[in-house]
Amino acid sequence: MEECDSKCEACATRGTCTDPRKEMDVELRAVSARMGRVKHKIMIASGKGGVGKSTVAVNLARVLQARGFRVGVLDADITGPSTAKLLGVERERLLAGPGGIEPVDSKGLKVISMAFALSDPSSAVVWRGPMKMAAIKQFLADVSWGDLDFLIIDLPPGTSDEPLSVVQLLPDLTGAVIVTTPQEVALLDSRKAVNMVKAMGVPLLGIVENMSGLRCPHCGEVIDIFKTGGGERAAEELAVPFLGAIPLDPEITPLGDEGVAFVDRDTAAKESFERVVDGILGQIGEEKRAV
Template sequence: MEECDTNCESCATKASCTDPRKEMADELSAVSARMGRVKHKIMVASGKGGVGKSTVAVNLARSLQARGYRVGVLDADITGPSTAKLLGVETSRLSAGPEGIEPVDSRGVKVISMAFALSGPDSAVVWRGPMKMAAIKQFLSDVSWGDLDYLIIDLPPGTSDEPLSVVQLLPDLSGAVIVTTPQEVALLDSRKAVNMAKSMKVPILGIVENMSGLVCPHCGEVLEIFKTGGGERAAKELDVPFLGAIPLDPEVAPLGDDGVAFVERKTAARDGFEKVVERILQELERRRKAS
């Protein structure tokens, strides 16, 4: 198809026009209409899998909810959705409402995930990039999110299709939280995630170092299972805020399996994480005043 050079407003065939620029404008308009009711959109990213990014996203949502904010979670990991399980709603299914697709309610947190559209927990999503991008667009434009203070977007690992889709569809992202673990192999990839965000002009709220030492339940000594301090060093090198460290905690995994966030219980990880949340809120406020 030849590219259209006609001004759309004066074009006699604009009703049937298939100019890709017009289609993109329509998509952005639909997303903007929904997302205009969301004050802050925060994406949680990592360059590498297995660093606890989804756990951070879910606990960030619960911690903000506990502070009285209206919160939603969008699981943008199309092929490996996990937030539904972590929020205890993995058996829920999508339903239509008067204003679009209804998000699933997880004790007050609105959730949307590809997990709700699958026939079972073992079903595989074997999709190429364009289909994943279309699903994310639909999650943003067709879901009845309503009025939210925060939408937490849990991205899959890496710097490819899903992060690009989110950034293109949400030019007013409040920022990115980058999750890493202390060892060098994870820090290499987290640096790439930071540089991806910088290249796409997404504000970086900071780096979180997860699994940062194990507090012995008997003596209180910190055991450096994966070393410590790597996330803070990377933040200094990349000139981005360091949000804090979350220790390894044996209670985190079983709580997550039961759909309970560790910030909802008295855990070793909770104290460190609450400091992370406070720094995220402070960084958002600092940026608001500077704008």
């Protein structure tokens, strides 16, 4: 038997070949065909949970949409999906269309999440890595995303299966944004996330410091509940861009529970987040469109 060179298209035995690399080649070409119609693919990552990564992802999508871009959101957290809830579409279900699986529409955003495949929101997805990778692959290859300017990929926390799957399937990723909070334990894990992104060869667009100080609604004084400035110091230490700090805002949590992005309201965090989006667009050379 001749040694396989993985060039399936030119192989005389491709009709009878049982090499597993053939199946992988077909799957990658299916992903490439869908994702070739998406201009920018951006991962939102964090080293640990609870830093507001999904909140950053959905608000980034909303700001880009408000600036006239065509935007999709892929929730790649298979076992803990939350973007559907944050976007107010958690009761929707996946439907098949003529071009594949139809993404759910959230006020103009195209959204895909494992939450749409669960019979009950409290159902647990108890899957090993290969099954999670298969789901992410299907979300990329079989969903009718259409033409998009941005696909925002909300990753689960950590440096394991899902980020590796996304990078393997999308070798042309535009870049990654790392979300952290100011306290030292979060910064330790965010440094690991930065090093993961660098090791995988993905462009690092920058670090966002979330929950950075709380402005008292009564006296106006800023209270550093989780300290402040840690994200900027980490960015300087790791020689990566610092995109900005987002303050704590008492309105963010109830808005998220209602499925409303905080940038759609006149919140204390909105102005800061607009500057974060400007920084991301600047990193990728996109026009900084006005709201």
